[in-house]
Amino acid sequence: MKFVTKKIHSYLDYPVAVALMALPFVLGLGNSNSLALQLSVGTGIAALILTLLTDHQLGVYRIIPYKGHLFADTLVGILFVITPFVFLFEGLDAYYYWIIGATVLAVVSLHKPEVATSN
Template sequence: MGFITKKIHAYLDYPVAVALIVLPFVLGLGNSNPLALQLSVGTGIAAFILTLLTDHQLGVFRIIPYKGHLAVDALVGIVFVIAPFVFSFQGVDAYYYWIIGGSVLFVVSLHKAETTASL
């Protein structure tokens, strides 16, 4: 049974997007492969745009359904978990992707299903 609501998720989205952009520089990612830095920054920018376009409390344009947003989050989590294997990330580069990817998948798995009021 999940406990992360659509509203909680909305408030997590912007800080996570910013963290994906900033943390690679703070942690000095890219030593094993420059893509380790670039992938996170690019994903952070995309996540910020996705959040702006998502139909939830903090979405500005509300074009993308929330379920679609969750599907993209799950896909990002999977990509981040496998990226170290595919791109030969080592050390901090690999741990960063495994931790972030696992965390994203964990949060998505804790999503509380929305209920609709019956008439």
Template sequence: MGFVTKKMHAYLDYPVAVALIVLPFVLELGDSNPLALQLSVITGIAAFILTVLTDHQFGIYRIVSYKGHLIVDALVGAVFVIAPFAFSFEGLDAYFYWINGAAVLAVVSLHKPEMAIHS
């Protein structure tokens, strides 16, 4: 039974995107592989754009369905969990991706389905 609502998710989207852009520099990621820094920054920029385009309360253009947004989030979570293995990230580089990937997958899996409104 999910409890993360569309509204809650919308509140998280922009701060998470900014964190994915800023935190790799603050944490000085990239010791084990420069891609550890680059992947997060690129994903953060893409997440920001996705949020701008998502059909929820903070979306500006609202051309991507919320369901589509959740699918992209799930894919990102999976990529983040796999990335340390695929790209030989070690130490903080690996933990950053495993923790973020697990968090994204948890939010997506705890999503509360919206009730259909019939007129």
């Protein structure tokens, strides 16, 4: 049951980018490794730029194909899931990355393919 359309995804992108930049400060990430805070903020900035450049509803410049955006999201999800193991994040730092990574992968996996229309 895939229900996340391109339009829905475009509306999720901006709040997610802002959350990736703000939540580390709100939650006090970085207790087990300061990289936990820095990596999320950097990813949020990159996500904002990616969203601005994506060819979807709310893209401003529409340079990057939507499939490329989905590929980048998939990579971020995978990297967020493995990051706590690689950098030895513990506690809230680790849970934050695992939850965000799993959520991103879930959204991508629930993406509803677009139906080609003939003109």
